[in-house]
Amino acid sequence: xxxxxxxxxxLCNIGGALTVDGHVDELICENxxxxxxxxxxxxxxxxxxxxxxxGNAWYVLLEKGLLHKYHAESQLKNQLIEELHGYLxxxxxxxxxxxxxxxxxxxxxxxxxxxxxxxxxxxxxxxHLSKSNRGGSAHADFEGLSPYPERIFSPDTRAFSALLSIxxxxxxxxxxxxxxxxxGDHTDEMWKQHLCSxxxxxxxxxxxxxxxxxxxxxxxxxxxxxxxxRFRMVGVMHFLFHETPHPHWEYWF
Ligand SMILES: O=C(O)CCC(=O)C(=O)O
Numbered sequence: 001x002x003x004x005x006x007x008x009x010x011l012c013n014i015g016g017a018l019t020v021d022g023h024v025d026e027l028i029c030e031n032x033x034x035x036x037x038x039x040x041x042x043x044x045x046x047x048x049x050x051x052x053x054x055g056n057a058w059y060v061l062l063e064k065g066l067l068h069k070y071h072a073e074s075q076l077k078n079q080l081i082e083e084l085h086g087y088l089x090x091x092x093x094x095x096x097x098x099x100x101x102x103x104x105x106x107x108x109x110x111x112x113x114x115x116x117x118x119x120x121x122x123x124x125x126x127x128h129l130s131k132s133n134r135g136g137s138a139h140a141d142f143e144g145l146s147p148y149p150e151r152i153f154s155p156d157t158r159a160f161s162a163l164l165s166i167x168x169x170x171x172x173x174x175x176x177x178x179x180x181x182x183x184g185d186h187t188d189e190m191w192k193q194h195l196c197s198x199x200x201x202x203x204x205x206x207x208x209x210x211x212x213x214x215x216x217x218x219x220x221x222x223x224x225x226x227x228x229x230r231f232r233m234v235g236v237m238h239f240l241f242h243e244t245p246h247p248h249w250e251y252w253f
Pocket of ligand 1: 128141163174175219220221234236
């Protein structure tokens, strides 16, 4: 259980993080890994050094200057994800662990894809694949909030990142998460101080475990070592709570 499993109902609240052990059976993960490995021809190159995505990630193509590619290929990539039987449902089931604001706890807040809301240009989910590396940079997941920039600066924003470990590398490759939310308007000095904090939790990502974090928590992929056909594979879906025009969770990748 995480440092900030925010209440006894096992719901991830603002500033929280939690893990759901055995969210997906290991055998199912193994089948997904095999399927993904057999389809190398459709992988998207991420940032070189043996890192790829099965599907397209908004922030990756944004950072690579390839947004047109993300939007042009979204329907194709959603189809790809649908063909990974059971995967999308497993990611969408993360909703059961997301805490809406108190006033909405007694209703079943629906899920709506960004592609349904903003047009068929957005991806639903995808899987990050990487080989041995020195780890990632410490960051919070603000990019996906760009259609609603004011939400990047609000302490009330309920945005969560759901991370499903599908295949572990031979060694390492977990996630380090810093306690305490950061916002897009926090100064460089505040970021520097935050990163010096030792209030961190390491998530080791056993296969089939779902980890959910408030997207405003700074996190960092840890160094990994692996070989052969064994990749670090992590499924990702992002969620944002909206109160208007009716309460719903929007999701995208
Ligand atoms: O691969 C992971 O464990 C986390 C991915 C991540 O940090 C991100 O998508 O922003």
